Every structure is written in C-alpha cells, then in structure tokens.
Amino acid sequence: MVKTVSFRNKEVEISGHLHLPDDFSEDKTYPALVGIHPAGGVKEQTIGLYAKRLAAHGFVTVVYDSSYQGESGGEPRLLEDPTARVEDARCAADFLSTLPFVDPKRMGVFGICAGGGYAISVAQTERRFRAVATVSAAPMGEGSRGFLGHMSPVAEQIGTLEMVAEQRTAEARGEKPLYAPFVPEKLEEIDENTPDLLREGYDYYRTPRGQHPNSKGRFLLTSMDKMFAFSAFDQIPELLTQPMLLIAGSKADTKVFSDQAYELSKGPKELFVVEGATHIAMYDVPEYVDQAVTKMVEFFAVL
Numbered sequence: 001m002v003k004t005v006s007f008r009n010k011e012v013e014i015s016g017h018l019h020l021p022d023d024f025s026e027d028k029t030y031p032a033l034v035g036i037h038p039a040g041g042v043k044e045q046t047i048g049l050y051a052k053r054l055a056a057h058g059f060v061t062v063v064y065d066s067s068y069q070g071e072s073g074g075e076p077r078l079l080e081d082p083t084a085r086v087e088d089a090r091c092a093a094d095f096l097s098t099l100p101f102v103d104p105k106r107m108g109v110f111g112i113c114a115g116g117g118y119a120i121s122v123a124q125t126e127r128r129f130r131a132v133a134t135v136s137a138a139p140m141g142e143g144s145r146g147f148l149g150h151m152s153p154v155a156e157q158i159g160t161l162e163m164v165a166e167q168r169t170a171e172a173r174g175e176k177p178l179y180a181p182f183v184p185e186k187l188e189e190i191d192e193n194t195p196d197l198l199r200e201g202y203d204y205y206r207t208p209r210g211q212h213p214n215s216k217g218r219f220l221l222t223s224m225d226k227m228f229a230f231s232a233f234d235q236i237p238e239l240l241t242q243p244m245l246l247i248a249g250s251k252a253d254t255k256v257f258s259d260q261a262y263e264l265s266k267g268p269k270e271l272f273v274v275e276g277a278t279h280i281a282m283y284d285v286p287e288y289v290d291q292a293v294t295k296m297v298e299f300f301a302v303l
Helices: 046-055 082-097 114-125 140-144 154-172 196-205 221-228 255-264 286-302
Strands: 002-009 012-019 030-036 060-064 102-112 129-135 179-181 218-220 244-249 269-274
Touching: 002 082, 012 046, 012 082, 030 046, 030 082, 030 114, 046 060, 046 102, 046 286, 060 082, 082 102, 082 114, 082 140, 082 221, 102 114, 114 129, 114 140, 129 286, 140 221, 140 255, 154 221, 179 221, 218 221, 244 255, 244 286, 255 269, 269 286
Parallel strands: 030 060, 030 102, 102 129, 129 244, 244 269
Antiparallel strands: 002 012, 012 060, 179 218
C-alpha cells in the first residue's frame, strides 16, 4: 500500500510516498525507514522499488523527491544542495514521528548512490536514526571534488569554482542558468572509454528501463560550490556510532566509497559485497536487489 504524503523543509513542500506493510493496521506500531534517492532521481525510481520491498517486510517507509527537484517545491529548480538534502531527511524523520503507528524510537535511514552518501551524513548528527544502510553509496562532496575516489588536482578544483563564480555573477545580472548532466544525455556521447557508472547511468535514466518525466538527470551548475564545500564522511570516526551497513557490487566502480566509509567507521559496521553487480545493477536487477533487500531486512531488525 502506498500513500501520497507531503511534509515541509522550512518553506519548501516535500512530495513523498509512504509505503505501508501489506498487513498494515493503524492499531499497531511499526519500525520506520527514511529512503533517500540518488542525485537526479525521484521517488518513483530505484528508491521506490526498495521502499516497496522493505515495506513488505514490515517497515513503514517514506521516500520523497528532494527539495528543488521532482514534485517537491523550491527554487531554483534542479538545485543540488547537500545541506538541504540532509535536512530533507531530518524533516522526513519529523514527519514519521507524527504518525501514531510509527515508533519514533525505531527509525532508520537508507540511501542509494548519492542518497547513500546523504544517509551516512545525516546519521552522523541525527540520533533518531538508530541504524543506516547504503546501496552503491556515492558521497556527493567527495565525488564532486574528484572522480571515483581519485581527487582532482587542487588547481583544477579551483578552476571549477572560478567558473561557478562567473556563472553566479552572470545569473545575478539576468543571464539564463546553466545545467550539467549527472549521466550522458545522448547515446552518441558514450564510447569505449566511458566509465561503467556513466554508461549504465544512461541506460537506466535515459531509457524506458528507469526513466521518469520528473527525473531530469541534470543539476544547476551553480550547485557546484555547495557540493565542493560538503563532506559526507568527515565525522564518521567520531559521531557515527550507530550500526552501518554498506552494500556494494563487486564490479561497481563506486565500491571505493563504501570501502572508505567502512575503514573510517569505528562503530558497528558491515560491508556486504554483491558478487557480479555493478553500481547501477544494484538499482533494479532482481538477482542483486533480492540480495540487498534480504540483507537490509536482517540488518534493520536491530530497530
């Protein structure tokens, strides 16, 4: 059962889906989960698939379009603001805590791709989340300052920030905004040198496999300064004491981020590697999703 819901992050109205267990009864109380979608994604895509599967195992699960994206409000559109994304998750916890059938002492958070990075980030300072799980985690700050775990030279990073500064000035003077794609927008942009993450990203987001009209697959270029200033991993050693489950495909070029988070953590942790899976395969390929969901259900039993 899925209900359309909404809640607010300050002045922004957030559009969400509340996935309820098949045998749901308002007379019972349930553990609850907040699910955070990938960058450029929306609640109807992979995060919704996982939410449906987790709800079938007894978890009340809310997923939503992030601020400035999808059906949610906020201007400018397609802004990828990591601090707003983290606050969205806190506001989702606020929303769950108002539901009489949710036990606010039994809440967890999970995320996919960039959503996994945001899940790790919010869990460091949001103690209502008693456990955190990720699938194909890709931290937006660390990822924007480099590529797949390899940091860009400082001069190159500064060059990007100079470009963003110039664009902000242009937009302040009335010029049109510029956007950058999260994945290739056209098939002809892909060749033998394109990383698996981007090649498969095109296949998921730009074809009937996973595309959705509200998922634009691009972001406002002036998001980059906010992304550069953000780190999803900086407080893991000190503040992330809750149990953490990191799920990554053995063939995923982003597995490096799950490895990093695992090494940084001093708390209860597990790295679960799905053999044969790539980053995007974890989004919707049944044999891999089945393994991830089974592991997550087992993990979130701690709630």
